[in-house]
Amino acid sequence: MHVYSDPALERHVNDLSGVENPERFPAAVAGVEEAERGGTPVEWPPCRPAGGEEILAVHEPAYLDRLRGLSDAGGGYLDPDTAMGPGSFEAAALASGAACGAVESALGGEPSLAAIRPPGHHAGAGYAMGFCLLNHAAVAAAYARSLGVERVAVLDWDVHHGNGTQDVFYADGAVLYLSTHRSPFYPGTGRVGETGEGEGRGFTANVPLPARSGEDVYAAVFAGVLVPMLREFDPGLVVVSAGYDAHAADPLGGMGLEAGSFGRFAALICAAAREVGAPPPAFVLEGGYDLGALTQSVAATVRGAYEDAPEWEYAGGVRPVEEARSALAPFWKSLR
């Protein structure tokens, strides 16, 4: 596993968020180190900040200027949950750069992880939201496209819907956005009927789940929706928005996963990528606010990239899965 990270990611302080705090960074890194001590091969290539061109493939120039200006001025407020301090722009640009580094490693045949903060998937082209400044997974997907990858899948297992990522690619048929998340819940988007528009019709997939869903429900979502769609889409790269706030111990999420669940998700996505001849996935850290659960879940993901996939099959009868399948069946043969 190639892991991209930088100590400057700890210097972003969001004083509106009680939970998206600098301690998350060493907690995530500790997870990688734990997997490494257990024998998983880990390398730490150097991490660079994303350049203007990479960021501007996703974000509006005026928004980028605003972020940079606020950070240079010592900080400021962007939405009810999202603040910047003097180190915030540097951290966000490094986090997006880490995601681009992860894309390079993945395309070179190595599974990779951007161990970063702040998270990114609520940020849209021109807005910050929900602790997120720049949308690293979206920057990674756009970067892969700029390197010649025709089709990129972004799979988002964070407990929150990635409204920013969905917005960025909603009318884009070259990027398939797949999300499973708690609903009704923050940020309020990600209903099953949101399936894309224009050239992107059918290329957004949402599987909203009730609170306290556990691994059995997620297994049905993977086997019944996400993996069949990944196979049929046949991407040249899979970017995973890997949030860990669906862990049972998370103070925000209210779901029922355990750390090992994320390892099984990782193994399954790696296997699906292999099946379609795609390189291994690039994992990009999103949320996850219980520090111990974050460490254990990151460790499980890193290990999972080298483990056998679970044999999950969808036998029918799981309501959220049935609803997503019927909404998406007009676009996807594998769901009919």
Ligand SMILES: [Zn+2]
């Ligand atoms: Zn989240």
